[in-house]
Amino acid sequence: MLNIGAETLVLTHDMLAEGVHFIADADPADVAWKLVATNLSDLAAKGAEPLGVLLGFMLGPDDARFADGLEEVLGHYGVPLLGGDTVSGGPPRAYGLTAIGRATHRPVPSRAGARPGDALYVTGPLGTAMMGFEALRDGTGADSTAYRRPMARLAEGQALAPVATAMMDVSDGLLLDAARMARASGATIAIDGARVPLATPERRRQDALRWGDDYELLFTAPEGATLPIPAHRIGTVHPREGAPLLLDGKPLTEADGLGYEHG
Amino acid sequence: MLNIGAETLVLTHDMLAEGVHFIADADPADVAWKLVATNLSDLAAKGAEPLGVLLGFMLGPDDARFADGLEEVLGHYGVPLLGGDTVSGGPPRAYGLTAIGRATHRPVPSRAGARPGDALYVTGPLGTAMMGFEALRDGTGADSTAYRRPMARLAEGQALAPVATAMMDVSDGLLLDAARMARASGATIAIDGARVPLATPERRRQDALRWGDDYELLFTAPEGATLPIPAHRIGTVHPREGAPLLLDGKPLTEADGLGYEHG
Known part of the structure; x- marks a missing residue:
């Protein structure tokens, strides 16, 4: 989390790795969807509104299909792609995504706040x-x-x-x-x-x-x-x-x- | 770039891949340094002051040495690690870093502003x-x-x-x-x-x-x-x-x- 002026930003970075989080013959469009959705889910748990994402992308054989899924999921959530980087690499491939959100309520909920009696x-x-x-x-x-x-x-x-x-x-x-x-x-x-x-x-x-x-x-x-x-x-x-x-x-x-x- | 209240944030995400950006037997501490420094350099080119970084890390055989280099470079620049994720994967390994900065001057300089006569x-x-x-x-x-x-x-x-x-x-x-x-x-x-x-x-x-x-x-x-x-x-x-x-x-x-x- 990061305080900027009167706002609090919530930042998450989750990766998906072939063989760990997805299988080699998974539809790359689904992998793209999951990569974005899991990061946005981290923002959801903080009550944050997503502002954008940055993608770390490892080039591979079916990138057009990944791009399709990325466009779908970003369109679904109305979230812009703010930047990123591509490298050659793998297999196994791995993708990273950073999501940036704006806290809608402070204090920002965390997993550490459960109190006896709740x-x-x-x-x-x-x-x-x-x-x-x-x-x-x-x-x-x-x-x-x-x-x-x-x-x-x-x-x-x-x-x-x-x-x-x-x-x-x-x-x-x-x-x-x-x-x-x-x-x-x-x-x-x-x-x-x-x-x-x-x-x-x-x-x-x-x-x-x-x-x-x-x-x-x-x-x-x-x-x-x-x-x-x-x-x-x-x-x-x-x-x-x-x-x-x-x-x-x-x-x-x-x-x-x-x-x-x-x- | 992202406008938050009265501030403009500059966001960068660069990756380093084994075999492309660093050789397999490079000192992991140097790889960590370079990963952070290259992203901070992108902020420098925008006149931005760094606020923090998020790391996407692929686990490997010499992670303690990477952690040492990460601590050194973040300490050198006085920049906090705000979050990140680790996955197993590779070789070849790849690391991603997101750097977040605050623009100190607007408009934020870009590579597109050169004018004849400059x-x-x-x-x-x-x-x-x-x-x-x-x-x-x-x-x-x-x-x-x-x-x-x-x-x-x-x-x-x-x-x-x-x-x-x-x-x-x-x-x-x-x-x-x-x-x-x-x-x-x-x-x-x-x-x-x-x-x-x-x-x-x-x-x-x-x-x-x-x-x-x-x-x-x-x-x-x-x-x-x-x-x-x-x-x-x-x-x-x-x-x-x-x-x-x-x-x-x-x-x-x-x-x-x-x-x-x-x-």
């Missing part, structure tokens, strides 16, 4: 990306859009910023990201697994709690606070005692395989 | 990086600092911004960069080769005019303008006629091999 919410159902990934992998013909082209919850993040005590996007799995929020806040977060809204069959609940890439917002707010948008109450913040996470009363740590940890 | 200047001698590179390559023991750890002319850029009609840094060779300035400005730039200050023996003059990586500032100013810092007068801007560049009266284009063009 209620824990998520903005939407989990497992959409998992179902999309499996549809693609298994060639079922079911819709894979949520996996290929995730959405940044920009409007939701801006609406929630004044009321959220802590906020982050669910990128690496609900349980893992909740544990990170708990550690950053010096608290223990208790999740009621049955209350987590799912986009999957019930039998996949445990998987959906650990799958990432949905980019819903996970946030805390004071118990009883009126929320500006609909959200799902899934837990409560407690004083820190033992593990950072309680799932249906059972203590969990990162060592229990809470989600997706990538290099 | 005088052309360079802030310092050319060929320092070339001599450093050759010292390293040939193991002569001569000083290679200028090649390994280039300097961004931040103070010079800020001093010159109010008087320069066009400004850029010499990153890919004086002749090539001057041709780019001429094309962007719709002008022809005439350079008096003998007046270009050199850090090399006289017999290397033609090489020094084509070697990059010195990061001196190349700028134009109205004939007779008082300059706030010492600079070397090396040419004059003419109305565009034929080639973008005249070297000692001889027309040259990019096809003549003016400098270093990388992918």
Whole structure:
């Protein structure tokens, strides 16, 4: 974050690497979409309005298709490409994106603000990306859009910023990201697994709690606070005692395989 | 560039790729230095004061040494690391850096502002990086600092911004960069080769005019303008006629091999 005159800027830089974040034969247009959307999701979690992006691009065999996807996603969000650089390199290739946003509320929400007694919410159902990934992998013909082209919850993040005590996007799995929020806040977060809204069959609940890439917002707010948008109450913040996470009363740590940890 | 309230931000994103911008056995501390310095040099050419950087980092075998160099260069320039991301990947590896600066003068100088009748200047001698590179390559023991750890002319850029009609840094060779300035400005730039200050023996003059990586500032100013810092007068801007560049009266284009063009 950066204070400029009366404004606070929020800056993010996320990379996507072939073989880590996308497979070699992924549609480059989808890779471009995901690169932008994941960075904008970081801005969403800060309640920031995007002002522009800069792209670090590694030249490859299907760059026109990447450019198509880039144009689509920037058009969708109304965000300008402010600059960037291209290099030859790879495979494996990697792309980097910097997103710049303007904070719409101060203090800017962080993952460190959850307080004992706060209620824990998520903005939407989990497992959409998992179902999309499996549809693609298994060639079922079911819709894979949520996996290929995730959405940044920009409007939701801006609406929630004044009321959220802590906020982050669910990128690496609900349980893992909740544990990170708990550690950053010096608290223990208790999740009621049955209350987590799912986009999957019930039998996949445990998987959906650990799958990432949905980019819903996970946030805390004071118990009883009126929320500006609909959200799902899934837990409560407690004083820190033992593990950072309680799932249906059972203590969990990162060592229990809470989600997706990538290099 | 981005206007925020009463301020104008200058944003740059440059990448360094193994095998293109640095060799595999380069000291990672020097690579980190160069990555930051080249981006800050872009800010210098805009007369901008750096506010911070974000790093896109590809993990590798000697990351502690990279971190050392990063700390040194950020400390040298007093610039904070605001964020970034790391991924596994490579070889070949690539690093990206976004630098954010605050314009100290508006309009912000660009390479497109050279006007017929303007005088052309360079802030310092050319060929320092070339001599450093050759010292390293040939193991002569001569000083290679200028090649390994280039300097961004931040103070010079800020001093010159109010008087320069066009400004850029010499990153890919004086002749090539001057041709780019001429094309962007719709002008022809005439350079008096003998007046270009050199850090090399006289017999290397033609090489020094084509070697990059010195990061001196190349700028134009109205004939007779008082300059706030010492600079070397090396040419004059003419109305565009034929080639973008005249070297000692001889027309040259990019096809003549003016400098270093990388992918």
